[in-house]
Amino acid sequence: MSQPLTTFTEEEEIFRSTVRDFAEQRIAPRVEQMEREAQQPRDLLDEMFALGLMGIEIPEQYGGAGGTFFMSILAIEELARIDPAAAIPVDVQNTLVVNQFLRWGTDDQKERFLPRLAKDTIGSYALSEAGSGSDAFSLKTAAVPDGDNFRLSGQKLWISNAHEAGLFVVFATVDPAAGHKGITAFVVDREMKGLSVGKKEDKLGVRASSTCEVILDDVVVPKQNVLGKVGQGYKLAIETLNEGRIGIGAQMLGLATGALEGAVAYAKEREAFGQKIGEFQAVQHLLAECATDVATVRLHCYNAARRREAGLSYAREGAMTKLVASRVAESVASRCIDVYGGIGVTKECLAEKFLRDAKVAQIYEGTTFMQLNTIAKLVLAEGS
Numbered sequence: 001m002s003q004p005l006t007t008f009t010e011e012e013e014i015f016r017s018t019v020r021d022f023a024e025q026r027i028a029p030r031v032e033q034m035e036r037e038a039q040q041p042r043d044l045l046d047e048m049f050a051l052g053l054m055g056i057e058i059p060e061q062y063g064g065a066g067g068t069f070f071m072s073i074l075a076i077e078e079l080a081r082i083d084p085a086a087a088i089p090v091d092v093q094n095t096l097v098v099n100q101f102l103r104w105g106t107d108d109q110k111e112r113f114l115p116r117l118a119k120d121t122i123g124s125y126a127l128s129e130a131g132s133g134s135d136a137f138s139l140k141t142a143a144v145p146d147g148d149n150f151r152l153s154g155q156k157l158w159i160s161n162a163h164e165a166g167l168f169v170v171f172a173t174v175d176p177a178a179g180h181k182g183i184t185a186f187v188v189d190r191e192m193k194g195l196s197v198g199k200k201e202d203k204l205g206v207r208a209s210s211t212c213e214v215i216l217d218d219v220v221v222p223k224q225n226v227l228g229k230v231g232q233g234y235k236l237a238i239e240t241l242n243e244g245r246i247g248i249g250a251q252m253l254g255l256a257t258g259a260l261e262g263a264v265a266y267a268k269e270r271e272a273f274g275q276k277i278g279e280f281q282a283v284q285h286l287l288a289e290c291a292t293d294v295a296t297v298r299l300h301c302y303n304a305a306r307r308r309e310a311g312l313s314y315a316r317e318g319a320m321t322k323l324v325a326s327r328v329a330e331s332v333a334s335r336c337i338d339v340y341g342g343i344g345v346t347k348e349c350l351a352e353k354f355l356r357d358a359k360v361a362q363i364y365e366g367t368t369f370m371q372l373n374t375i376a377k378l379v380l381a382e383g384s
């Protein structure tokens with residue numbers, strides 16, 4: 001195993017503090033409103049585009065920031081420290097959408113789509129359906145060849161960013177009898193006739209992030225919009241999700257950090273029995289345990305991201321990161337509420353929001369059980 005790296009280069013440090021400043025100055029004052037209204041204002045998303053956060057790894061020749069995967073991880077962490085919902089567009093765009101174009105896109109596709117994704121177009125990743133979540137490759141959305149095109153019909157469910165998205169990477173099957181070998185990835189423009197975005201889910205947490213149904217009703221998609229090869233969509237999906245899971249780990253790392261920072265500040269200010277509550281050893285131990293758990297997640301997350309950058313395997317590390325980070329985030333957020341006492345379960349402070357926002361990370365991009373399945377498979381095949 002490689003050593004977990006915990007230090008940043010100067011460039012990474014400058015980038016991290018730029019995102020931190022943006023999150024503290026521009027997002028923090030609007031979190032309560034975004035949560036209440038269950039939406040992210042377009043002007044805030046535009047600011048993220050202007051900062052280069054929606055195309056971190058897109059090369060400069062296509063209008064992107066020319067950064068690294070590790071920078072995407074830092075950005076997701078810093079945004080989630082203030083608002084885990086506000087981190088989702090950046091997470092999906094960078095770790096699920098842009099990276100597919102970078103890895104599998106043709107030159108023509110890169111030229112057509114990357115400048116849009118870097119400038120003003122939000123992307124969505126449409127794999128899940130009502131009947132296929134964990135069992136993703138039993139999806140039913142059909143892609144029927146028709147001359148120079150495919151005709152796509154089906155219904156996607158749970159699609160993050162769909163309300164705001166201009167581009168969708170849609171997974172469909174060209175041959176249901178071929179099982180996973182029929183799965184193919186298509187780039188579908190929101191403007192294409194027959195695509196519509198359905199209702200927004202009313203969720204427990206990450207409420208400002210849209211999660212919607214996407215309906216494809218005989219959408220004509222040119223063959224030039226097949227991402228990767230016909231029948232290889234399952235490979236794209238698996239490989240992208242391996243990266244995406246590190247992104248979810250970063251989101252939960254940021255969440256746990258934000259929750260803990262809030263509790264530490266409160267422990268230094270709130271008094272009981274004539275002293276600050278942070279002077280009680282019980283509270284100190286709670287904070288110490290949370291800080292240790294957060295540090296563990298940070299090592300998992302940065303290690304997985306560095307391995308990905310170094311060209312080493314990272315499927316196991318990505319799954320471990322998501323597994324540990326999503327559990328720690330829920331547990332840290334819950335324990336931090338204890339530090340606040342009664343006010344912790346009210347909307348007066350963000351502690352209860354962090355707890356609600358944590359839960360979904362045990363579900364999306366593969367449930368906890370699916371991460372354990374992946375880790376077990378790799379451990380049995382390769383050893384511990």
Ligand SMILES: Cc1cc2nc3c(=O)[nH]c(=O)nc-3n(C[C@H](O)[C@H](O)[C@H](O)COP(=O)(O)OP(=O)(O)OC[C@H]3O[C@@H](n4cnc5c(N)ncnc54)[C@H](O)[C@@H]3O)c2cc1C
Binds near residue numbers: 126128211
């Ligand atoms: C807020 C939100 C955002 C999302 N965003 C997206 C998105 O942008 N794009 C997208 O494509 N999808 C998205 N999803 C869908 C998400 O990936 C699925 O919900 C998830 O994969 C679980 O699928 P499911 O809901 O169908 O649950 P199921 O697959 O029905 O699972 C139900 C239970 O059965 C367990 N289970 C199933 N199979 C196994 C097995 N083999 N071994 C052990 N346990 C098993 C699961 O762990 C779970 O506990 C999102 C979901 C949510 C909630």
